[in-house]
Amino acid sequence: MISCFPEVKKNFGFGCMRLPMLPNGEVDLEQCAEMADLFLEKGFNYFDTAHGYIDGKSEPAIRAFLTSRHARSEYILTDKLTGTYFQSQEEIRPLLLRQLEACGVDYFDFYLMHSQNAGTYAKFKRCRAYETAFALKEEGLVRHVGISFHDKAEVLEQILTEYPQIEIVQIQFNYVDYEDAGVESRKVYEVAAKHGKPVIVMEPVKGGTLAALPADAQAVLDALHPAEPRPSSASYALRFAADFENIRMVLSGMSTIEQMRDNTSFMQDYRHLSEEEKEAIAKVREVFRARQLIGCTACRYCVQENHCPMDILIPDMFALMNAKKQFPSWNQNFYYDDVLTTKGHGKASDCIRCGGCERVCPQHLPIRELLAQTAETFE
Numbered sequence: 001m002i003s004c005f006p007e008v009k010k011n012f013g014f015g016c017m018r019l020p021m022l023p024n025g026e027v028d029l030e031q032c033a034e035m036a037d038l039f040l041e042k043g044f045n046y047f048d049t050a051h052g053y054i055d056g057k058s059e060p061a062i063r064a065f066l067t068s069r070h071a072r073s074e075y076i077l078t079d080k081l082t083g084t085y086f087q088s089q090e091e092i093r094p095l096l097l098r099q100l101e102a103c104g105v106d107y108f109d110f111y112l113m114h115s116q117n118a119g120t121y122a123k124f125k126r127c128r129a130y131e132t133a134f135a136l137k138e139e140g141l142v143r144h145v146g147i148s149f150h151d152k153a154e155v156l157e158q159i160l161t162e163y164p165q166i167e168i169v170q171i172q173f174n175y176v177d178y179e180d181a182g183v184e185s186r187k188v189y190e191v192a193a194k195h196g197k198p199v200i201v202m203e204p205v206k207g208g209t210l211a212a213l214p215a216d217a218q219a220v221l222d223a224l225h226p227a228e229p230r231p232s233s234a235s236y237a238l239r240f241a242a243d244f245e246n247i248r249m250v251l252s253g254m255s256t257i258e259q260m261r262d263n264t265s266f267m268q269d270y271r272h273l274s275e276e277e278k279e280a281i282a283k284v285r286e287v288f289r290a291r292q293l294i295g296c297t298a299c300r301y302c303v304q305e306n307h308c309p310m311d312i313l314i315p316d317m318f319a320l321m322n323a324k325k326q327f328p329s330w331n332q333n334f335y336y337d338d339v340l341t342t343k344g345h346g347k348a349s350d351c352i353r354c355g356g357c358e359r360v361c362p363q364h365l366p367i368r369e370l371l372a373q374t375a376e377t378f379e
Contacts, residue, residue: 012046015202016048021054035260036069081129092132111133115360153190173189199246201249310351
């Protein structure tokens, strides 16, 4: 781990995109408070959110369970500038002020240009978003400016060359995507390192996929520790990401107090992967490649902000497709017919191939093609 940003304690952060939810669709603030208290008690202090997380509920939740209950010196808070919430430079500063109010703070420790790819970067440049963020830093409304990145390595090279003032880069990085041609985790990481930018990791457990492995993949990790209790599958994924020299922070989107207890237990006194563990992870990676599972992390960007005019529940359908490949049963068909395509939601075959979903997909998935396959499977 590199020693930058000394105010950030340790190497593990609380991602607030997948907070625990109540049956009524509201954030479970009581459980969140318990999780935040445990997180701080274990010596960690980094929290990450964005304006659109959980349909806009993440920022107010952070105010309720964190910032109204703990002194400002106890935590580091990161928020993001998301392109869907501004159309001109003049709208950026008011947006930041609304975010600060929603979170209940006077400044953000880190403010990231959100979900940067070739398309969004063009808009951010046109609106002078980077220049505005640097000016906000001069005002003291943010302390550090960085980017959250979802594209190929060559695009990151362009951004860091044109804006060397960027202080930190957040990327998707996990052992399945490490050599993936679509995500290019390794190449993107290497570009950040070349430019001397510390890295924050998002999706180290790939939206929970690496926490609940297929049976044959789980058997590979179980063989490392034949006797109970065994380390969790998530522990290997988080430690894989944390093992790289230029990675400053690994985020985990924990949804339960049990996940918080598990994650902090092995990240508190961090231990590097052994050679045997690295070999086992490589075998698990090959299991995933052989199954050809859809690499959806359920970030739900494709179904937010009217990106799908047919209201197709794309992440849910892809989860069913992956379940069908791993544990085929009538259950997936039942959920497709009686849950996902009811109450006005579209079927996979309703896709009009507008491409709105693909333009915002951080995984660069061929969603239109995958929806056609889903329709063939379930309809």
